[in-house]
Amino acid sequence: MTSSLRELKVYTTYPHTCSYLKDQEATTLFIDPRQEMDQLLYSRLSQMGFRRSGKHIYRPHCGSCNACIPARIPVNEFTPNRTQRRTWRRNGDVRVETSSSICDEAAYDLYYRYIEQRHADGDMYPPDREQYHSFLNDAWDCTRYYRFFAGDTLLGIAVVDVLTDGLSAIYTFFEPEEDKRSLGSFAILWQIELARKLELEFLYLGYWIRSCNKMAYKTDYRPLELYLDSEWQLPDKND
Numbered sequence: 001m002t003s004s005l006r007e008l009k010v011y012t013t014y015p016h017t018c019s020y021l022k023d024q025e026a027t028t029l030f031i032d033p034r035q036e037m038d039q040l041l042y043s044r045l046s047q048m049g050f051r052r053s054g055k056h057i058y059r060p061h062c063g064s065c066n067a068c069i070p071a072r073i074p075v076n077e078f079t080p081n082r083t084q085r086r087t088w089r090r091n092g093d094v095r096v097e098t099s100s101s102i103c104d105e106a107a108y109d110l111y112y113r114y115i116e117q118r119h120a121d122g123d124m125y126p127p128d129r130e131q132y133h134s135f136l137n138d139a140w141d142c143t144r145y146y147r148f149f150a151g152d153t154l155l156g157i158a159v160v161d162v163l164t165d166g167l168s169a170i171y172t173f174f175e176p177e178e179d180k181r182s183l184g185s186f187a188i189l190w191q192i193e194l195a196r197k198l199e200l201e202f203l204y205l206g207y208w209i210r211s212c213n214k215m216a217y218k219t220d221y222r223p224l225e226l227y228l229d230s231e232w233q234l235p236d237k238n239d
Contacts, residue, residue: 005044008035012061019123020212021067029061039142043163049227051206052161052170054134060207070227071208071218072166075195078221087182088189094155096190099145103137106154107147110173111136117176136171146194148174148187156183160191166202167195188221 009032018024031037031045033055042057049070050059060068080088102108108129115127124131136159139145148156156174160167169191174183188203195203208226209215218224225232 005048008032018062018065020209020214021065024065025062026065027061027063029059031057037140039162040164042140042142042161043165046163046168046204047165047232048230051204052140052168054136054138067209067211068207069209071205072225072227072232073192073203073205073221074201074223074225075166075192075203076201077223078192080189081220081222084185084189084220087185091181091183091186093150094186095149097147097149099147101137101139102145102157102159103133107157108132110154110157110175114173114176143170146190148183148190155181156187158187158191160194162198163200163204166200166204167191167198168204169206184217185220192221 011030011032013028013030015025015027018026031050037057042052045057048059050057051070052058062068102111111132112127115122115124119125124135140161142162144160144162146158146160147154148158154175155178156172158172159170161170162168169188172184172187174187188205191203195201202225205218205221205224207215208218208224223234225234227233228235
């Protein structure tokens with residue numbers, strides 16, 4: 001195992017079309033995929049703004065843009081607002097089960113319908129089984145799959161990595177017809193509570209972009225720490 005972060009090999013992609021900002025090019029910094037990775041090293045990289053996608057640990061590294069800002073919730077300081085409290089109560093009938101994988105048809109069918117109906121304008125459209133498995137089913141030792149049920153109906157799945165200091169919300173997909181439940185918000189609230197139960201400090205939410213509407217929901221969870229100038233900060237206003 002690498003003893004120092006300075007010893008890590010990193011690679012950058014060629015500039016490519018940005019997934020979030022129109023008419024922008026993006027460059028991504030990747031940790032060498034051959035690097036042996038354990039929970040401690042992964043956690044240290046997360047503390048520096050890195051993120052996991054499938055087998056890869058990455059961070060935006062754009063020469064002319066720094067719009068992608070890592071964000072995390074300090075869970076013990078979080079207080080739900082009125083809307084979030086209502087969402088929590090509305091899902092009081094939901095039970096959660098842990099599974100070792102999401103290779104089954106029920107999980108993929110839910111993912112397929114979620115992408116088709118909620119993200120037809122995104123990079124993961126059209127949904128593809130191979131991409132699904134490489135992105136979400138290539139579990140690490142610290143990966144957990146949480147399934148949300150109402151009765152026998154599968155409502156959603158949260159893919160979560162357990163770090164030394166928090167949880168990393170890798171991806172959540174849910175029943176697109178259940179608008180009234182606000183399942184995306186409920187999944188975040190549930191992960192906040194899980195982090196508290198595990199006596200972890202943070203819920204890592206990935207990247208926030210001020211001018212991207214798809215990222216706007218992250219500032220609904222306050223306080224929200226942002227990784228700015230190589231340190232985690234609590235801006236006076238997360239907006």
